[in-house]
Amino acid sequence: MTPHSLRIATVTDAARARIAVARLAAACGVPALERTRLVTALSTRLRECLAGGGTCVVSCRVTTRDGEPVLRVAVAPAHETGAAGEPAWQTEVACPEPVGPEGGDVPADASLLAEALLGADEDTASVLRELAGHQELVAVQRERMHRSDQGVLSLQDELDAARRELREASAATRAARTEAENARRRLTFVADASAVLTASLDQDEIVRQLPELLVPRYASKVDVWLFDQDDRHGAAPHPAAAVVAARTGRPQYAADHPGNLPGVDDQPPSALMPTSPLLCLPLPTRRAPLGVLTLYPPEQRWSPDDAVMLVELARWASTAIDNAHRFERNRDIAETLQRALLTDLPTTTAGMSLAARYLPATHGLNIGGDWYDAFRQPDGGLVAVVGDVTGHGLHAAVMMSQLRTALRAYAVDGSSPGQVLTRLHLFLDDLQPDLYATAVIARFRPGDPTFTWATAGHPPPVLRTGDGQVKVLDAEPGAMLGIPLEQEIGDHTLPLTGGSTLALYTDGLVERRARGIDQGIERLAVALGTFRPAELDADLDGSADRILVPLLSDSERDDDACLLLCHLHGEGPGPGRGGRAVRAHMT
């Protein structure tokens, strides 16, 4: 194929060249878009060439590249010498239907020029159409893209919302479960704690229990302020809110934010503890508060329900402490009364020693019923008594004192132990139908080589003779004093040899819940038998202690225990000579 060259010196040449290339391209089957791109690029090139004032040559030919036919168009500056240099610009388009260069001939006829112009416009229009089609497509795609973006976004939103809902729902479930657990825990706690608190009648123990119950779940620390103990602990400063609680009797919450706790007044933060909220709960009684319970916050803040529960707990604690107060007061009075009644033993005669021990119950309600007594009858006889009034507390202590006095009065005429007990029985049956007592009385007379005893519903006396033999004096006893039964209580008499020791005692000394009374009596007999005679002669008080220690070692000490030892000295034939002071000991 021969190259087709056109010399361009004017605008008309350029137009003709453009038309020629366009025709050629059309002839070669180059599609309109490619054709337009080709001729537009050529036009641009030629305009530059003409604007530079020079002349150029457009050459175009159909050739091949990589075996495919192409239409190559080149523009090069025209040289006067005619020597063709390298083209300055060239381009190629694929050429599906290659034709000869004549296909690009352009006649000089002006009408054809116009026709070519119109053809070019037609190409442009087709390009524009295609462009419009593309634009439309792009718009559609863009719209589609936008919509899908929107979809993705809204899907994203929905997912987020669902996730949020899920989170909220599971949080709500968790919260509900936690709340249910808390409620159950609070209920259990109040039930357990109130049982623990009210089971005790010991104020110190109750106060000790409170922190053990509350820390760490409901408080990190607990202060118990009892008004009647202010002296005991000096003037420890109390938070202002605790003082307000004490004054008003209403629960107070001291913090830099309101507590929103029902039934609890808000107070500014404590000056003593500015950073820590405090919950100050009065310990109410029917009269006036006993004190204030101050709680330091636990790890989790108090909820309104916690506050309601804690106020209730304070009420329980207060009731328990109040009961313990009354109980202790009552017990103290009973014990004081009883000690006052028991302290004096008579100055005994030579040869006869007495030693007494009274051990009040260390806990429980049993104080007040036991007594011992020893006194002289006008004829010089020495009467030793141990008794036990049924019932407990202040009432029993008072009854014991009446009975003790009545017994002394009945013995004043020199009556025998059995006669005294029989009168006492009538006295109780007539005057105190609900009062019962047990007692043992032993009488020693000066110069009498025997002694006489009688018992009424009471554990038997234990006698150790001078030779170390021990005997339980269980000869026929009388029934308990005051029970609805007519009885005459009999006396019993045994020889009294030098070195003999008679032990009178109450059941608290020998009775153990697990083992009954007889084992205890046996232990007492054994203990009494182990003394050397000299020990009893020299130190009866010490001997009494040495009996108590082993006997009470396994006692729960929930009952009074009383022991009265009557010892006739080894060298003496009997009581009645000289004087010897004995002491009564309270342990």
Next chain:
Amino acid sequence: MPLARNPLSVEVTLPRDDVALITVGGCLDAGTAMELQAHLANQLHHGRRHFLLDLAGVPFMDSSGMNVVLRTYHEVRELPGSVHIIAPAPAVRRILDLTGVSITVPVSGSVEAALASVDDASAGGGTTGTRDGQDTGGPEGPAPQAPARRWP
């Protein structure tokens, strides 16, 4: 505290309209006696005249327990009525004998024996409340269902 350590169990059944069988379990002491007392008072209030106290389940009884027994005896003797103790443990029996309560309040080995003893007393004329000796200064004996024994 004995109070918390030894809860008392008290079970009441009615073998007959006027007979309450009270089965006690646990130690009868200062901490628990009032509970038994309350049950007995309640039954008395409901018209029971004979009280059978089954003490087989009571390992220990102190003077508070005896107080309750004697108080009940006081209350029913005028109705006339009776109190019976059934099957006390050896330690309890010992205390009842030592104090002489078992002289006043009869002790039976079984519920049947106690019921029979109630019947015997009734057949014997139910004379517990009809004796006339109280106001006239005559001798006052124990209730007929108790061994009519003077002490000693």
